Amino acid sequence: MADYRPRKTLFNPELRRRGIYILPNLFTTAALFSGFYAIVQAMNGKFEVAAVAIFIAMVFDGLDGRVARLTHTQSAFGAEYDSLSDMVSFGAAPALVVYEWALKDLGKLGWIAAFIYCVGAALRLARFNTNIEVVDKRWFQGLPSPAAAALVSGLVWVLIDNEWSGQEARWYACSLTIFAGVTMVTNLRYYSGKNINLRKSVPFIIVVAVALGFALVSSYPPGVLFALFLVYALSGYLLAALDWLSKRKKLAPGE
Template sequence: MAHPDRTPLLPLEKRRRGIYILPNLFTTAALFAGFYAIVQAMNQRFEVAAVAIFVAMVLDGLDGRIARLTHTQSEFGAEYDSLSDMVSFGAAPALVMYEWALQDLGKLGWIAAFIYCAGAALRLARFNTNIDVVDKRYFQGLPSPAAAALIAGMVWVGIDNGFTGDELRGYACALTIFAGVSMVSNVLFWSGKSINLRKSVPFIVVIALVLVFALVSSYPPGILFGLFLVYAASGYVMWLLRWKRKHDRGEATPAPQPDSTVPPAAGDDTAPPPRS
């Protein structure tokens, strides 16, 4: 029997509020791909694990786009996406790289993996808190999917060329630390959010996209790894160019000259003596 005098635990509008299935379906698929990468790394199938991380990256890019296009954004979806990203682009790449190349380095190996994992967590937390105050055209710090692509790309390229993790462990350690530190840096990286998918484009753009897909399909491990290496370096190159431009502008500004028409202050030793 219902008691009309009792206050419900949740307001009626919140109890009726559902969860949008379409974008969260893609987020769940990305989460599964990240978890699958961890499982495959534990089974020493590192190439499959690297591919799974790239699949998670594609799915993660789709869920946000679909939510915006279908107007199904929600706070639940944003929080769920962050948790999925932490698994797919934080824990999974760190564990895959550790199992493949870093475990024989001892303390240095797991410290490098932890730097990457902590960098991903801090990057996601900062992104969630600064989402309304930063310039939408740029990311502050290397995005976690791009950092994960660096790690997975190196594993994939190394295995495809017949290298073992032990042979590349020095490079793997340096790249892992670089990716982790880059995620929490203040370097700006182009976000691509200024691209309007609903806007018409010249025919040459479609041809360029076809050529890009053809290039990637010719050698996926090397091309993808190279593209994300260039993207990771682009932020630092642009930062150096901005710093140099600011430095040159500061040198070009002449120093202010003292005004000879202003009378000297009282007690100034440089003042001329009074005429008699």
């Protein structure tokens, strides 16, 4: 006998159409637009505007995940969309900005340095997506791509603000670009801040510290932001050195 059981097609009411949460994905789209805008401005020779756009993309990227968790609108679609947005905003955009500003004067070395950064961001994001369920949420494995993007674009921003040309800064830019790309794919630990609960009350001194932090950044945004992310990038190496020294001390009595 023929089987007349209903098939699972697009017209079958058993298959419910999956919706997309608007709020967190709006922030992701804003981050993607900021990264795309940075690329466009770099192509037009407006490198300072491009660098600022990457920092704006960082703000939106930091908000989309927080908003999704606070409103319970997390989804597999949102996670994939966020990853693709990050590749544009924190992978392709910084590489293109720094290449157009300084690295293209170095010939092959320039585009190789930019590619090392770009592939480092891609590998970093791929590893993050595959290890998300097995790693300690308190720590990132390797320098996060937004922080690497802030490091590279921050250098462009602060040097342009101090009237440096790309020609003068090309070797500094090349070194930092390669450093950021390689650090993204290391196993160094970086504090993630994901254990901070925004719903809990905090001591008054924390509020004062946050206010002072905003005041410090507003006093000279390019220099302060670049310094902060440079310290953060170096913190992974410092933690690795401290871990190595700690292991050496534990092994010392038995040597």
